[in-house]
Amino acid sequence: MRIGVLGTGAVGQTIATKLVELRHDVRMGSRDAANEKAQAWVAGAGERASAGTFADAADFGELVFNCTAGAASLAALEQAGEDALRGKTLVDVSNPLDFSSGMPPSLTVCNTDSLSEQIQRRFPETHVVKALNTVNARVMVDPSLVPGEHDVFVCGDDEAAKSEVVALLEGFGWPRKRIVNLGGIDAARAVEMYLPLWLRLLGAFGTPQVNIHVAH
Amino acid sequence: MRIGVLGTGAVGQTIATKLVELRHDVRMGSRDAANEKAQAWVAGAGERASAGTFADAADFGELVFNCTAGAASLAALEQAGEDALRGKTLVDVSNPLDFSSGMPPSLTVCNTDSLSEQIQRRFPETHVVKALNTVNARVMVDPSLVPGEHDVFVCGDDEAAKSEVVALLEGFGWPRKRIVNLGGIDAARAVEMYLPLWLRLLGAFGTPQVNIHVAH
Numbered sequence: 001m002r003i004g005v006l007g008t009g010a011v012g013q014t015i016a017t018k019l020v021e022l023r024h025d026v027r028m029g030s031r032d033a034a035n036e037k038a039q040a041w042v043a044g045a046g047e048r049a050s051a052g053t054f055a056d057a058a059d060f061g062e063l064v065f066n067c068t069a070g071a072a073s074l075a076a077l078e079q080a081g082e083d084a085l086r087g088k089t090l091v092d093v094s095n096p097l098d099f100s101s102g103m104p105p106s107l108t109v110c111n112t113d114s115l116s117e118q119i120q121r122r123f124p125e126t127h128v129v130k131a132l133n134t135v136n137a138r139v140m141v142d143p144s145l146v147p148g149e150h151d152v153f154v155c156g157d158d159e160a161a162k163s164e165v166v167a168l169l170e171g172f173g174w175p176r177k178r179i180v181n182l183g184g185i186d187a188a189r190a191v192e193m194y195l196p197l198w199l200r201l202l203g204a205f206g207t208p209q210v211n212i213h214v215a216h
Numbered sequence: 217m218r219i220g221v222l223g224t225g226a227v228g229q230t231i232a233t234k235l236v237e238l239r240h241d242v243r244m245g246s247r248d249a250a251n252e253k254a255q256a257w258v259a260g261a262g263e264r265a266s267a268g269t270f271a272d273a274a275d276f277g278e279l280v281f282n283c284t285a286g287a288a289s290l291a292a293l294e295q296a297g298e299d300a301l302r303g304k305t306l307v308d309v310s311n312p313l314d315f316s317s318g319m320p321p322s323l324t325v326c327n328t329d330s331l332s333e334q335i336q337r338r339f340p341e342t343h344v345v346k347a348l349n350t351v352n353a354r355v356m357v358d359p360s361l362v363p364g365e366h367d368v369f370v371c372g373d374d375e376a377a378k379s380e381v382v383a384l385l386e387g388f389g390w391p392r393k394r395i396v397n398l399g400g401i402d403a404a405r406a407v408e409m410y411l412p413l414w415l416r417l418l419g420a421f422g423t424p425q426v427n428i429h430v431a432h
Binding site for chain 2: 101106107110111112146147148149150180181182183187189190191193194196197199200201203204205207209210211212213214215216
């Protein structure tokens with residue numbers, strides 16, 4: 001399918017590359033169509049890869065990934081445009097991390113709201129699905145990097161959109177039973193507020209290739 | 217050893233009962249020395265069990281558990297008193313949950329602070345160790361209720377106090393390698409902010425006997 005990937009950082013590049021490998025047509029979006037990282041990615045990713053503005057990428061995609069930094073996501077999606085996002089599934093991989101006071105980062109929104117809910121409220125005709133924000137970029141598209149059983153989460157108000165995302169995650173290598181449906185988009189609070197623990201686990205185990213398994 | 221357990225709810229009763237089974241002398245503390253739940257617990261728990269005010273229990277204990285509701289913890293510890301808590305390890309099992317707006321609860325403090333840090337700041341000569349707040353009361357003292365490998369976390373600024381708590385957790389049935397040292401008391405933010413995810417996992421799997429294992 002045609003997929004727009006918003007963001008040119010490690011998460012955007014990793015997901016865009018994996019999607020091309022899976023034979024999707026991918027357009028990477030950034031603030032500036034001449035973005036050097038996006039151009040370099042296109043040059044290396046083959047004929048299914050293209051790049052443009054946030055609006056170009058959102059317009060191109062039948063489905064769109066938000067891989068921008070959380071603190072910049074709402075502005076990036078505003079540039080993508082309500083019309084380009086209307087009726088589409090938006091996979092929100094971002095985390096609302098605030099690095100302005102140094103490490104560890106705090107969250108720009110939490111507790112009684114979440115970034116995904118803010119996005120869903122701003123774009124009510126888009127089907128926002130929170131996913132993959134709880135693992136490192138490389139793990140997102142290659143869960144075998146972390147040994148043993150470990151899980152990812154999906155949240156969203158539209159069940160069909162969630163199913164579409166679950167199918168993509170299976171394509172990334174996540175077994176169906178390792179994908180936990182946490183409920184509506186308000187559950188994004190839970191997975192965004194998990195980030196401080198994830199960052200501590202990185203420190204405790206000395207690797208970003210760390211994840212959690214739900215035992216029950 | 218002599219242990220004070222502040223709080224008469226499910227967490228306090230479960231931990232106090234387990235500690236008595238492990239042949240510790242336990243005094244349960246509550247706001248009112250005549251608290252019916254505490255009296256009933258003493259009647260059933262044998263000669264190593266006693267009850268009193270928060271101050272009585274804190275004074276009695278060589279080590280103290282805070283099992284009060286998070287929203288009431290600072291007030292309870294104020295009643296326990298700075299002198300009674302001085303120089304002791306305080307195991308903070310509480311979560312700063314705010315149920316005033318219904319379910320799911322929000323947190324009374326998070327992101328740039330935590331309840332454990334508030335307690336540590338208020339009682340600087342007490343060694344606060346956050347532990348066990350990430351699992352159900354029954355699981356705290358019987359990890360075998362959750363199948364497979366799964367982990368608990370300890371945070372605190374005093375390594376000797378953390379080691380003391382780790383030894384107690386091993387007595388509760390947690391294997392040493394399933395107890396993750398997350399760092400200083402500021403890491404309490406991470407485990408307190410995990411609570412919204414824990415509550416979602418309860419809903420998703422339909423059981424409070426759920427926990428996470430760190431795969432790495």
